[in-house]
Amino acid sequence: MEINNFNLYKKEWKVESETIIKPGLEAIQKALAKLGNPQKKHRIIHIAGTNGKGSTIAFLSAIAKEHGLAYGSFTSPSIIDVHDQIQVNGVPVTPEQMDLAFQKMFQAGLSGMLTDFELLTVVAFLVLEEETLDVVFIEAGMGGRFDSTNVIDRSVAVIPSISIDHTNFLGNTVEKISWHKAGILKDNSKLVIGALSFEAKKIVLEEAIQKNSIVIEYNKAFSIGGHTYTYEETQFHHLYPQMLGEHQLSNMSLAITALLESSFSLKECHVQAAVKKAYLPGRMEKMSEHVYFDGAHNKASIDALVDTIKEQFPNKRIHFIVGILKDKDYLYMLRKLEEVASSFEFVDFHHERALSASILYKHCSHSAKSVTKDVGEINLEENSRIDITIVTGSLYFISEIKDKNR
Structure with missing residues (x-):
């Protein structure tokens, strides 16, 4: 699938890439190494899952903004065109920033090495590397384990939900799909999960044991009840998201927990204001x-x-x-x-x-x-x-x- 307006930059800078999907990390890891591994600069929250990824990032962004944090994001797909997929403090990447990233990729000899989405992932890391940021929110494109975003050494991972989707690439059972999603979990790190099915949670917990990592579960470790968020000694009251639907309360809670687990101190008044403002194009x-x-x-x-x-x-x-x-x-x-x-x-x-x-x-x-x-x-x-x-x-x-x- 062609990424809207992406080909303009590819043509201008003579950087070629394939439009097909090729799950796997070897090619993008080689490409990033040629560029000095820009993906290693920032603290990252990495989100995978079937649904809820975009909404969770919308809450993450709103809360970060309300607390005065500098943040970046890389999401999929585009709403208008390629520029809105990479944002710095909620502002889409500019043509000048895109040009600079493509110039670096051209000079590094990346033409022909990658697929379109791999190339765009590299662009995102190059753009964000130029910025001084407190945190970056990265959305997996498809799956997780072999998705081109899964080149981060360390992150807090988030999985809002897992259900059947992209069966031609990820498999036709919840267990197979869960194995792909759980692959974003890093060694000795933390994973925040939504209300997963028994089958999905079993696979995720097995991955956590293998990687000596901690799973923090919605409605078990943290919860939302009566518009009050609770996690251990932390409580935030009177949380009223403008995004419609009960499932958005879960996504909101995941975002709050991921930021707390990323060592950010959150204030109740800022969280209250942020969730009222959090908004995502194309979701109600x-x-x-x-x-x-x-x-x-x-x-x-x-x-x-x-x-x-x-x-x-x-x-x-x-x-x-x-x-x-x-x-x-x-x-x-x-x-x-x-x-x-x-x-x-x-x-x-x-x-x-x-x-x-x-x-x-x-x-x-x-x-x-x-x-x-x-x-x-x-x-x-x-x-x-x-x-x-x-x-x-x-x-x-x-x-x-x-x-x-x-």
């Missing part, structure tokens, strides 16, 4: 009074979306605008959305793995449904006459709609 993102974007794209995230709708919008008419990638379990996604839908609009969008809207239309059992052949034809304001409109199915789909409606 309020676009107008009646329109929300949510990039739910697998079983767990669709379940969370439907639960949030039931919780936040009881007795409301819900119109879904849907675009899904063909490697997702679209039948499950449709059945879940049908539980709360009053109508559907299925859309063709411009992604190499996009599922045809006509296939979604055919398999949808709801009577009120339609097909739109091009993203550019969607009129979000027209849809706002319905009680609630939710655009969902894929973050890539949401990114394209945003681009067309700017």
